Amino acid sequence: MKAITLLGSTGSIGTQTLDIVSEHPDKFRIVGLAAGRNVELFAAQIRQFRPEIAAISAADKLPELKAAIKDLNPQPILLAGEQGVIEVARYGDSQTVVTGIVGCAGLLPTIAAIEAGKDIALANKETLIAGAPVVLPLVEKHRVKLLPADSEHSAIFQCLQGVPKDGLRKILLTASGGAFRDWPVEKLAAVKVADALKHPNWSMGRKITVDSATLMNKGLEVIEAHYLFGVDYNNIEIVIHPQSIIHSLIELQDTSVLAQLGWPDMRLPLLYALSWPERIYTNWERLNLVKSGDLTFREPDHQKYPCMRLAYAAGRAGGSMPAVLNAANEQVVALFLDEKIQFLDIPKCIEFVCDRHQHNNQQNPTLDDILNADQWARKEVFAAMEKVATRPQIISVG
Numbered sequence: 222m223k224a225i226t227l228l229g230s231t232g233s234i235g236t237q238t239l240d241i242v243s244e245h246p247d248k249f250r251i252v253g254l255a256a257g258r259n260v261e262l263f264a265a266q267i268r269q270f271r272p273e274i275a276a277i278s279a280a281d282k283l284p285e286l287k288a289a290i291k292d293l294n295p296q297p298i299l300l301a302g303e304q305g306v307i308e309v310a311r312y313g314d315s316q317t318v319v320t321g322i323v324g325c326a327g328l329l330p331t332i333a334a335i336e337a338g339k340d341i342a343l344a345n346k347e348t349l350i351a352g353a354p355v356v357l358p359l360v361e362k363h364r365v366k367l368l369p370a371d372s373e374h375s376a377i378f379q380c381l382q383g384v385p386k387d388g389l390r391k392i393l394l395t396a397s398g399g400a401f402r403d404w405p406v407e408k409l410a411a412v413k414v415a416d417a418l419k420h421p422n423w424s425m426g427r428k429i430t431v432d433s434a435t436l437m438n439k440g441l442e443v444i445e446a447h448y449l450f451g452v453d454y455n456n457i458e459i460v461i462h463p464q465s466i467i468h469s470l471i472e473l474q475d476t477s478v479l480a481q482l483g484w485p486d487m488r489l490p491l492l493y494a495l496s497w498p499e500r501i502y503t504n505w506e507r508l509n510l511v512k513s514g515d516l517t518f519r520e521p522d523h524q525k526y527p528c529m530r531l532a533y534a535a536g537r538a539g540g541s542m543p544a545v546l547n548a549a550n551e552q553v554v555a556l557f558l559d560e561k562i563q564f565l566d567i568p569k570c571i572e573f574v575c576d577r578h579q580h581n582n583q584q585n586p587t588l589d590d591i592l593n594a595d596q597w598a599r600k601e602v603f604a605a606m607e608k609v610a611t612r613p614q615i616i617s618v619g
Contacts, residue, residue, distance in 0.1 A: 229321030440532020
């Protein structure tokens with residue numbers, strides 16, 4: 222039985238991970254849980270899974286959480302705040318830590334888990350996008366496994382099983398196209414928050430659903446794939462695949478192409494990250510190619526999705542630039558969700574911030590450098606808000 226700690230337990234990744242644990246109580250047990258601020262759901266999870274330790278990120282919610290589980294016996298160790306989440310990440314005998322925290326907030330807990338010798342089921346792409354210059358050397362130093370738990374990188378990882386060293390030639394990342402894949406560019410000026418949150422295929426959190434609508438999620442995945450699989454940016458390609466049945470593909474040196482297929486269900490990549498290198502039987506709905514129908518592909522529209530080019534440019538610039546890109550995107554998406562900026566302002570604000578960082582881009586950043594760049598970028602977004610209304614789109618990063 223594998224011992225697991227789950228960070229971000231009340232989010233989309235977290236609840237689906239716990240579904241897997243519920244379905245396979247003979248395979249997995251929960252050691253630690255960490256959540257954001259949803260006390261009602263978190264308390265129910267603590268009651269069901271009986272972790273040894275639990276932390277709620279919103280420190281002001283700790284008294285409410287304590288009251289909600291006061292009759293539980295035995296009581297878990299209860300912590301709060303960012304440091305509490307870090308303590309959960311490094312605690313006890315868990316073998317694998319699932320990083321389901323959204324955004325750069327997942328970086329420090331992931332580092333703590335790695336330093337404690339725990340394998341990482343990586344569902345938080347920002348850990349590598351912002352922190353790869355620090356995280357990857359730690360993974361090597363502590364000899365832990367970094368297993369992708371999102372659908373695209375899991376697909377690539379699955380396809381690579383058995384491929385000889387140096388056999389990989391190219392990565393093809395599939396993208397659904399998000400909420401606006403069938404909208405004309407001219408209509409995007411009228412986009413409302415509710416429109417951006419209507420993903421056609423996947424059920425995800427609000428932030429990542431907006432990232433899917435801008436295709437920034439795919440740009441971030443390009444950077445993550447570069448770090449995970451050591452592939453040059455020139456050999457990572459994005460292709461729109463509206464049905465979300467093929468989750469990504471790899472091209473080998475002899476031009477053979479391998480793909481991983483399945484219904485759009487995040488439980489499958491999560492289960493594989495938890496069980497690798499084993500395959501666990503499930504009674505989930507099996508893929509029926511006749512039922513799925515036609516599988517189609519098209520090139521992404523770069524005019525509609527300028528965030529893709531920004532991500533490629535930031536990735537090629539390297540150093541602290543991906544951390545700035547990621548932080549600016551997180552802050553801008555939060556402003557959009559609060560209806561403080563327009564949808565088309567998202568790439569303009571990000572570009573403004575990245576351009577401002579060009580002369581300060583550090584090629585070998587320390588953890589402090591990355592955290593400082595992250596904080597600087599978030600503040601700089603507010604300066605960008607004053608400029609974006611009249612600023613033309615120029616992809617110039619790096």
